[in-house]
Amino acid sequence: MDFFQKLPKIELHAHLNGSLSNSTLSELHVLKYGKEPATERDESFYKITAGQNLTLKECFQKFKYAHDLTDQPETLAYATRAVIRDFAVDNVIYLELRTTPKATYHMTKTQYLTTVLETIRQAQKDYPTVTVKLLPSIDRSKGLQEATENVSLVLEMHQLYPDIIKGMDLSGAPYGTKFSDFATILERAKVRGLKMALHCGEFPDDDEVWEMFQFGTDRIGHGTFIGGSNLKFAKTNRIPFECCLTSNVKCSTVKSYEDHHFKKLWKAKHEVCICTDDFGVFDTSLSDELRICSETYGLSTQDILQLQENTIEYTFASEAEKQQLTKLFDLFKNTLKDN
Numbered sequence: 001m002d003f004f005q006k007l008p009k010i011e012l013h014a015h016l017n018g019s020l021s022n023s024t025l026s027e028l029h030v031l032k033y034g035k036e037p038a039t040e041r042d043e044s045f046y047k048i049t050a051g052q053n054l055t056l057k058e059c060f061q062k063f064k065y066a067h068d069l070t071d072q073p074e075t076l077a078y079a080t081r082a083v084i085r086d087f088a089v090d091n092v093i094y095l096e097l098r099t100t101p102k103a104t105y106h107m108t109k110t111q112y113l114t115t116v117l118e119t120i121r122q123a124q125k126d127y128p129t130v131t132v133k134l135l136p137s138i139d140r141s142k143g144l145q146e147a148t149e150n151v152s153l154v155l156e157m158h159q160l161y162p163d164i165i166k167g168m169d170l171s172g173a174p175y176g177t178k179f180s181d182f183a184t185i186l187e188r189a190k191v192r193g194l195k196m197a198l199h200c201g202e203f204p205d206d207d208e209v210w211e212m213f214q215f216g217t218d219r220i221g222h223g224t225f226i227g228g229s230n231l232k233f234a235k236t237n238r239i240p241f242e243c244c245l246t247s248n249v250k251c252s253t254v255k256s257y258e259d260h261h262f263k264k265l266w267k268a269k270h271e272v273c274i275c276t277d278d279f280g281v282f283d284t285s286l287s288d289e290l291r292i293c294s295e296t297y298g299l300s301t302q303d304i305l306q307l308q309e310n311t312i313e314y315t316f317a318s319e320a321e322k323q324q325l326t327k328l329f330d331l332f333k334n335t336l337k338d339n
């Protein structure tokens with residue numbers, strides 16, 4: 001194992017249905033359809049392969065492949081467990097997973113969320129090296145009625161799983177929607193103490209970014225197009241950016257790794273962390289993302305250690321959990337000194 005693999009890592013931005021590996025997709029296909037998928041079908045429907053030049057809009061189509069496979073409780077539980085296992089194998093010690101509760105032909109939204117939460121609870125016993133939290137998502141493309149229902153459901157479930165549900169995510173294709181319409185709905189969760197991880201500045205719209213800051217997002221999902229006074233505000237108020245390098249390059253929201261906004265954020269000492277977004281769709285891992293980060297922007301081993309240590313502070317974990325993560329991190333640093 002190399003340094004990046006061995007490094008205890010913190011993942012704060014990972015969508016469940018975007019985080020299915022090739023083998024998990026095949027297994028899900030067998031579970032649902034009783035046979036393996038044709039490889040080309042799997043690749044072209046779900047993965048963004050090297051050299052593909054897609055727009056953000058086209059990237060959103062990719063998730064349909066996974067959504068079809070995880071539309072029943074058995075396959076959803078299987079997928080959730082596999083994602084947690086894959087992060088544990090990559091030596092991720094703390095994971096905040098996101099997913100949008102969906103009503104399908106085979107289950108209600110309550111069943112969807114209960115299945116994910118129960119699987120997380122069980123996986124905590126089977127993969128004790130990784131602590132897992134859930135940030136249920138609101139998918140902007142599904143409209144206000146769905147958002148209202150999902151917040152009510154999340155508040156209900158939060159009472160049953162307060163140790164797992166720590167916040168909410170706002171994501172999905174944003175086209176033709178306004179954040180201000182979702183703000184009052186999300187406010188209901190905010191006042192109940194749930195943290196907010198909003199996709200923010202994923203496309204150029206300074207006014208919307210400002211509205212999200214006024215609302216009070218606790219972290220910034222992507223933040224690709226944040227500049228000027230908004231960038232200053234983020235710095236002053238120490239709002240962490242969740243940077244997903246490969247995701248942004250493959251969705252063409254940034255031209256190349258070299259052009260990624262992480263570079264300027266790191267240089268200007270913003271609060272920033274590295275995440276995978278959808279490691280299945282983008283064919284990456286958190287270890288790979290940190291390696292790319294180190295190689296592209298010249299971060300030393302010390303810098304990478306610092307980056308991960310800072311990330312502990314950006315989690316929605318309790319103070320006791322943060323202390324535990326820091327302890328694990330210190331143990332790892334000691335092993336480096338000994339070698």
Ligand code: 5GP
Pocket residue numbers: 015016017018063098099100137139170171172173174199202247277278
């Ligand atoms: P799920 O919520 O179904 O578990 O995960 C997949 C969903 O996450 C997608 O359908 C989409 O709504 C959301 N998602 C994944 N990656 C991105 C991203 O980069 N930007 C936005 N805005 N949403 C995303």
